[in-house]
Amino acid sequence: MIDSHSLEPIGTLGKPHGVQGECNARLTVDLAALFEEEERLFLFFELDALLVPFRLIGYREKSSEVSLLRFVGIDSKEAMERYSGVPLLMEKRYLEDESLEFTWEHFIGFTVFDRDGSSVGTISDLDDSTLNTLLSITTPEGQEILLPVAEDLVVDMDVARRTLTLIIPDGLLQL
Template sequence: MIKKESVYKIGKIGKPHGVDGEVSFHFDDDIFDRVDADYLILEIDGILVPFFLDEYRFKNDETALVRFADIDSQERARELTGCDVYFPREHVDTDADQLSWAAIVGFKVVDDRSGAVVGEIESVDDSTINTLFCLLTTDGNELLIPASDEFIVEVDAESHTITMDLPEGLTEL
């Protein structure tokens, strides 16, 4: 059984494309192309299921047209519409300089001064010029922290932690 901790979300399946089982795949991270993936993981009714790729082609920078093995009709493809798509963390290069924003969702943020875990990254907001980590703190609150290089001390991809030198008082906001 595939566990949620071993994968990270990279996109969502859109509508079927044509009649032979091809679907549109709206992605946030093109890791599936960069590491030559054999399969993607779809969440179906709360269960993570691997689907092997037959072929794909890019429609634009955010959408690919994908054909999965054994999905050979528009009806079968329609069943996948709206499914979240995940990628296995084990296939991701652990070089911190190569990690995408999507790959660090689920990482713990550690305060460099105290060594305490501030929270877990739930999402990354890169819709503005100032990218933000959206954290769920250890006491259950939401907190926004600037994802600035000047605050990031170390990224440890193997232990899924980011150590940050946070400005005093930022975690009390």
């Protein structure tokens, strides 16, 4: 039996695309590698506080920010319309696959640690409107700090524990 503790939010279903039941989705995980490898990949819709599994039978990228998804049993635009705006979840065990790529948005809610193991705080938001992506982190004391981030600064990420360990240049947290 699947419970909410074994699932991780990975995005939201958008509007239908075409007339065959396909839909737009903004995902925080690139599912391409999983979709190719897994024979039966199920994603979960959160419907009226219930987690309902749907088998993914179609996945392709529409743009760098939007994917197109298709599920068993949803074969028309009208059938897909009722799921627009529904949160989409995936079993955490799949997210441990080293080949998966995540967007920075996926890490909202994760606890950030410096490479020396000290807790910095929890990621509350991100700003990717400029060339430098900034993580908005709420410290244990309740302060908000903005931390520039790049893939090269990630030492470790543990999706199961929802932690991110980063190389943080000396003095940056004291600004």
